[in-house]
Amino acid sequence: MNTEQDLWGGMPYYPISQFYKNRFGEKIWKVPVSFAATCPNREGIRGMKTCNFCDVWGSAAYPEHRELELREQMDTTIATIKKRYKANKYLVYFQAYTNTFEKTEKLRSAFEMAVQHKDVVGFVIGTRPDCISGAVLNLWKEYSEKYFVSIELGVQSFNEDHLIWMRRGHTAQKSIDAVNKIKSFCPDIDLGIHLMFGSPGETEDEIIEWAKQTNKLPIDNVKLHNIHVLKNTPLEKDFNRGEYMPLSREQYAKRVSLFLKYLKPGISVHRLTAVASRHDELVAPLWAANKMESYQYVLDYLKNNSINQGMSI
Ligand code: SF4
Secondary structure, three states, X not given: OOHHHHHOOOOOOOEHHHHHHHHHOOXXXXXXXXXOOOOOOOOOHHHOOOOOOOOOOOOOOOHHHOOOOHHHHHHHHHHHHHHHHOOOEEEXXXXXXXXXXXXXXXXXXXXXXXXXXXXEEEEEEEEOOOOOOHHHHHXXXXXXXXXXXXXXXXXXXXXXXXXHHHOOOOOHHHHHHHHHHHHHHOOOOEEEEEEEEOOOOOOHHHHHHHHHHHHHOOOOEEEEEEOOEEOOOHHHHHHHXXXXXXXXXXXXXXXXXXXXXXXXXXXXXXXXXXXXXXHHHEEEOHHHHOHHHHHHHHHHHHHHOOOOOOOOO
């Protein structure tokens, strides 16, 4: 076994779970909490509209916890994970909506509450590239010098046409600028980007270009999503009119493997597929309903085709 595969836990790519294990010496569990209540798109800032794929929950893993206080959400989810998996250490994940679209003092008190928990080793913040003020950067810098702080930026695509189709309201250049700004101002931050595969007109060559673009950025990890159609989203209307067709599982697996072949070996990968958190809201593709089956399919695709992360660089 070579050094990279040791670091990757014997996998053909560098899973983020293995990155956490290398860094903290044990398995780390993410505790998703609902903190932000909205985002610039939903508020119509600068005339923006809700992203075409986003449902009313704004990516919340446990929307039923939305009304609970932050401390209660943390305690409830930690207790469940601890009991089910005998978990010990956690990262609080500010996941739903845009977690920088709040007053700085409110953000500070949320971060403080997270790090005060005895079993929490840090926190992860999901946000968008065009919602990062100087005050937010200062706060991130302060906390990242003392704790493990990870930022997940919703970049989604490096293709401007795809970003317009998604109704993101920001450009690819805005994402690139945000990544560079965050890392130069907060060098201790663990920085990741989200990318979505399956926009209309997307090509396999383009996926390779995205991997090359990703390699140029000062980031630590990437999260890959297959675009799926959820109920009560703008994308559902497109799908019902026959104007959008999601990728098949095989097409998606091929895109992931192409991306990984050209991705630098040191960049860890959150997951290989996205699933709908609420299965009753999934419209298409139906293969996205089963997390483990989809993951295994992509993993088998990599293994059966002898593909390793970074092999084509
Ligand atoms: S994906 Fe994020 S930015 Fe877009 S509408 Fe949903 S919560 Fe808002």
